[in-house]
Amino acid sequence: MAGGGTEAFPDLGKHCQYSACHQLDFLPFKCHDCLKVFCLEHKSCKSHECPKPEHNSRKVIICEICSTSIEVTGKEDQEKMILEKHDKSGDCDPRKKKKPTCPVRRCRETLTFSNRTVCKTCRLEVCLKHRFPAYHACKQASSPAPAAARGGWNEKFLAAFSLRNGKDCGKTGRPSSPTTPSLKAY
Template identity: 85%
Template sequence: MAGGTEAFPDLGKHCQLSGCHQLDFLPFKCQACHKVFCVEHRSCKSHECPEPEHNSRKVIICEICSTSIEITGKEDQEKIILDKHEKSGNCDPRKKKKPTCPVKRCKETLTFSNRTICKTCRLEVCLKHRFPADHACKQASSSTPAAADRGSWNEKFLVAFGLRNGKDCGKSGRPSSSTTPSLKAY
């Protein structure tokens, strides 16, 4: 069966699935069986491809150590590859338990993208608890000299602010508010 139309005989292809033979102007070529199919039958499952595992990639996870292993090929190879992985020495059951955030009642699993180390206490926590106040940082609460300095500075400021009573506010060169003419909106 040739594809296309009378005016353009080389345009498009007919689906090679028996019973379909639909003319498709944008046909799909199966990478496994190298036949041409329409959009409805392009997947290996839809046209019952004899070689569906050709160039397929899968990732299996070891149940012992939670390591992900990429495989290409058929399902019966999974067991063989997992057996090789277990015997290789790289399979360590201690790797299975993922670290969690040490903050009380936080069950967040620490991964490479959501963990941080506190610069003060060097504790590794999740991003939600990255600030010292959020994870009850031990050194932040024990660093009382810095907190005392801040407190004494605050107290000095508040005392000076209270003694001011409107004096030295830059009003010495301006007329008082009672002599300032008011503007009325019409």
């Protein structure tokens, strides 16, 4: 059988045309560039060392001057040409590069949409490393307040829990009767 498949279905599937693989794949992929058939592992142009570059490949490059992201499709040598064109276009402004950083002393973390948070107490925007009030010298957190004044449900629960002495744990309020069988775990 040259094409692949089984005895019952000889036309089912194809062998991977990657030189080191030749695996029989019942759901083969055809490369849009070199028109060869490949298995799941070798379907991308990089994995089967396609002689033709992917015409639909997309890549994003970042301008070093203004930190603008530019989408590039095609060959790698086009990247330099596109960056030069962007630089000469007038859209490239070095003032755009300055991004907000964490205001905590000695922290140089750039604040992006995924690593920033706002403190609920002092409303300061900080990085995730300094999100807790003790880590960014929170203005309102530095003044000690009693637990009851803060009114947090955690403190109220812990206070109520500490009042219980453990003797009434597990009781339902019903008196136990001698006719009720008790179960003991051994």
